Structures are given as structure tokens and as C-alpha cells.
Amino acid sequence: MNSPKLQYSRRIRKTPYTDRVESLGVSGFSVVNHTILPKGFQHTEQEDYWHLREFVQIWDVGCQRQVSLKGPDAAYLAQLLTPRNLGSAEVGQCLYAPCIDQSAGMLNDPVILMLAEDHFWFSIADSDLLLWAKGIALGMGLTVEIDEPDVWPLAVQGPLSDQLMSEVFGDRIAQLRFFNFDYFDLDGTDFLIARSGFSKQGGFEIYVHNSALCSNVWDQIWSAGGVFNLRPGCPNLIERIEAGLLSYGNEMTRDDNPLHCGLDQFCDVNSDIHYIGREALQSAYSLGPERKITGIVFGEKSSGPCRYPWPVHVDGDAVGYVTSVAWSPRFERNVALAMIGIDYHAENTPVVVEAGTLRLPGVIKPTPMN
């Protein structure tokens, strides 16, 4: 069926780039953090997938709102909010960091930008982490300013990102290391730019810190992009599933802990740090997870989008559910992320996906799917 239209209102915020994406013919939106996220333009998801893998795209990801922690207790609070050890983090670093509650349930999975020893931005997924941070700080009497600054991330993604960004911000940007940020001049203003983004095709995120500057940044990149076959784009569902990039609300909710999401490597569970959920997470580690996110490829025709958790069966037993799905033109199969019982993770384990009335055979395929 066709998706009904999204009704506009002030409550669902535009970004400073919305006029630009509309003039380029945006065809769909999602809503993240009370803010619109473009979901497509003139091309199909599959065409955008091939283009993203070969060229370069500009994405309005203004919905990636920042939760700013600043002040004497900012570092203490930042560490409270995540089991990832921030003790050795350095200014200029980006850190992907699960945020959990006292039951170890996932609340968000932001990228933390360390701006200064006493200043952090949490670049958040779709939940009001601001309210969690504010509540904790107030309840504990911490001395820290917590707010959402006027920052509107703009992503440039794809293998030609380095060339395009060098044109606009100068050659020095090519030296920027993965998950680091630095400041780069454009027309006399310094812009915070990170080598990061919600794809595995390489690229940058520009944290434009003043909505009045956004149009010019967009326009300069757009103008320079012609020779690189630049197109407007958005996080591509096919690409992110194949890459194993998780989406909060899809692959994980408060009912899942970091182990369920395969985020072990971002948790320093037993290190000597003080974070919320420590006891519950240690207990989860000692028990081991009963389920975990993995990839699946299945079916010889597109299953359509997954609007509720499709059951996954092995030998007739329900062993989990699909969380996100797309048709991959590269595999000529549906590719999915799924939360699957821990005993069924071996590559090529045969599964059957129950997609509405369809029963579609497939196999377990760990991500990234190469």
C-alpha cells in the first residue's frame, strides 16, 4: 500500500536545510527527534544505493540534535550516561556510545563529540536524551549546563566525499582521521567537521553551529558538487542494513541491552568507571545474551517494508524477529537486520521469515554483508 502523507506542523520541526531539499524534490520524510528527515528524492532507494556507493551525496541530517553538557560536572555526567570509558577520550574525538538506564536498557546510541575537557555534545538518535540528562543532573545536584544548541548537522557521504570536501574546505580536510573532528574555514567562519556519518561509504558530518549559516554551507557544497555527480540523499536503508548500522527504535529499544545489540566493544563494563546501569550490565555480561542482532538474506522477491517484527523461524521454531528490511539489488535478495536467539547465529543457518502471509526462506548472514 502507499504510505499516507506526513502532515506538517510546527511541532515537527523543519531544519535550516528543508527549503533546499524541497526545491530538490524530496519525496518522503521520516521524523526523528521531533524533526523531519528526508527519506528520498527523484530516484529509487536502489538507484540511490548504487549512487552512494560510487559518487557522493549531501544529506540533511539536522534531526541529529545535539545534547550539550558544559561545566564543572559535564565530564562526570557524560560518563554516568554511558558504559563506554570516556577517561582516555581526547578533545577532537567522536565516540559512539550506548546510553543505558539502571536496568541496562538502551536509551539512545549517540556519537559523543568531546569539544573540551568540560564540554560534550551528544549527537543523538531518536529519543529525548536531553530530558534524561537534565533529570539526572537535577536529581543529583550536578553543576552542568544542559541544552540543545543551534547546531544542524549536514552529512556528505560517499567515496568522492574527500574530493568534494577538499574543494570547499581545503585540502587539509583529507587528513582528518575517522571519528575525529576539527575546524575548517569557509568564508571566514570556522566549522566543526567530523569524519563520520550513517553509511559505510566514507564521508563527513558538518556540525553547522548557527542556523543562519546553513544555507550558505549547503549552497557552496552543492555548487562544487557538479563535477562529482553530487546528488541529494539520505541514510540509505539498503546500505545501512548491509553495513550493520543500527537504528535506535528499530534494532533496539529500552527492552534491549548493549549485548543484545552487539555493542560489547563500546562498553567497558568492568573498568573502574562510574556509570548508570553498571550492576545490571555486569549481570547481563555474566549471564550472556539470549538474543542478538544479526543479518539475514532471504526471499527472491521484495518483501516490502517491515512495519512490525516479522517472526523468524528455524526448523519450525520461532527464534526471533526482523527489525529492518530492504531489497538489495546487489544480492538480489531481501537483506534484513534481525534479533535472533543466540544459538542460531552461525553463518548460513537456514531460516524462514514470516512476512505477513508470506513464508520466505533465507539464511543468517552476519554484517557487514560483503
Place this chain on the structure above:
Amino acid sequence: MNSPKLQYSRRIRKTPYTDRVESLGVSGFSVVNHTILPKGFQHTEQEDYWHLREFVQIWDVGCQRQVSLKGPDAAYLAQLLTPRNLGSAEVGQCLYAPCIDQSAGMLNDPVILMLAEDHFWFSIADSDLLLWAKGIALGMGLTVEIDEPDVWPLAVQGPLSDQLMSEVFGDRIAQLRFFNFDYFDLDGTDFLIARSGFSKQGGFEIYVHNSALCSNVWDQIWSAGGVFNLRPGCPNLIERIEAGLLSYGNEMTRDDNPLHCGLDQFCDVNSDIHYIGREALQSAYSLGPERKITGIVFGEKSSGPCRYPWPVHVDGDAVGYVTSVAWSPRFERNVALAMIGIDYHAENTPVVVEAGTLRLPGVIKPTPMN
């Protein structure tokens, strides 16, 4: 321009009524609390407006999620979260209650249902109040369970609501007083039903506490509704603006305090209660608000939807901005809610609304607009 489509995903939750509204031809959705809210069916907003004023509608308002506070410190925490005095609240009462932060900024404007002396549901507007409540409770070490229960409100609104609901739940429901709730049997199950809803046309909200029961409740109401000209509907923008019903995110954000929103009557600012933001709110009261929400009627043609705060001018000076707007077939004017400087609130004050390139003359008209 046409609204782009809303893309489905698991992250934007369906409700247990979504299958029903889809089979009835829902034409648009909004997103509230990470959950879809139908915004229209086969009829225009204006046709739905007249119908709502004359007959009865059934609304999927499952997006009104509940934040449940339960346990020894539930009452203490509930009071912390709002400047409304809950001390004399009784079990069975609904209380519209502004929730503010320590700067008196609005965080949400839920209806609180007092289920027991130690059990409250906050039926929330569009922000993750759950995370605020959990953060405060954790930070203060309170003994209270905080969760989102499996509750899916269903609204029946319009002047024939009493007759329809009596058919389904029995005549006793007609005795239910405004903003009270009680339990009513259907097929052997008791349902919590309140006389409340996001219109001024009268009606009920059924807090179905088990998603497996939702379809049957919908179907029974639907079956009984034919003789009352029952239609599927949704909160009607025209009706809510004329009624002066506020929408969190539209009329108010964290930048506004309860005085700005005209919510004085719901704040016991100086009473002997302990709530977050007391000092800031007392200060705001002693200074008086510099701006406040009011109604406006303007223009002789539809202005279209308001996607950013349209400036409002008096004698050439910018005095505020429009927050929500719709074309009223009753007034044959645009009706709007607007945040306007406190000196310009006299009824019939001439204003000019700057709607994009248009300059539309109108007047201040306090709500409710009769």
C-alpha cells in the same frame, strides 16, 4: 505544495488500531511520541469539523502514551513534576497538569490520571517525559517504578458520544463527570474510561490496557455507531484552535513557561508544595509574562498551513508569531493561535499576519472563539 509521504518503519510505532484506520482509508499521519497519529480520512478537514460538531467520531489516539509512576514515592514524584497541587486530588480524577523544568520551561502538558494513592498515569503530549521522570527518580534515589504500560487510548468525541458509549458500555457511563474516570464492563473486562478528549465537543477516552483487546473495543464501538453517523476522525485542527486547546511543540516549547501558555489556572505557584521549577515560576509570576497565547482571525482566503512561526504585526511592529492556523468555514476566516506581546491582547486589536509573501489583516480574538 503537497506534503511528502511519511515512510514507515518500526521506529515509528503503529498502534493496535492502525489496521482499522488503514482499512477505513486514512489519508495522512502525524507522529507523536514515536507513534503514528491519523490526521485525516476521506473527508476534508472542514467536513470533519462540521461532522465532529454534530455527530460522533472515533479517534485512534494511541500515541497518547502513558508514563506510569507506581510505588511508595509515586505521589512525591508526581508532585515534583508539576506546579499543580495534587494534594487534594482523588482517585478517579483526571488533572491537566503543566510539567516544567527548573527554569519553569514547559516539558509537557499531560493529563494525570490518579489510579491509586500510589499510582499515577501521565497521559503525555509529544516529549519523552518518561526519561525526565526516570532521571529525576534515579538522581534522587526515589522508590518508584516508572514505565510505559501497554495502554492504548481510544477517543470517542462529539455530541452523540454519550448515546453511543451508553450503547456499548451501559447507561451508567452517562453519569461520568468531566475529567473523571471509572471502570466499565465490555464482554467481561473492565475498561478505564474518562470523560475527556482533545476537543470541546464532549466525549470519552478509553484507556485500553492490553493491546490484544483493542480491536474488539474498536469493532464494538464501530458496530454500534452506524445509527449515530459515526465516522473515523482525529483531533481537528480547526476545532482545537477555535477551542483554544494547546498542542505541545506547537503553542509551547521549553522556551515558554506556563504563564506564556495561559496555564495560570493549573499552577498553584505559591501553595505549600514541593515541585521542580518553583523558584523560577514564582519569579515569572512576580514579573508577569511579556507574551502570551491568544487567538487571531485573519484573511479572507486560506493561508495554508503554518510551517514556521509567521510574524504578527500591530501598527507595523512585530509583536509575536502564529503557532497554529486553519481555515474556519464557520468564521470564513483563518483562525490561529499565536504567541503575542502582552500589550496587544485586547479583543479586536487589528493585526497583520505575515504568511510567507502574504500580508493578511485580522484581529485578536480570545479563545474559545464562539
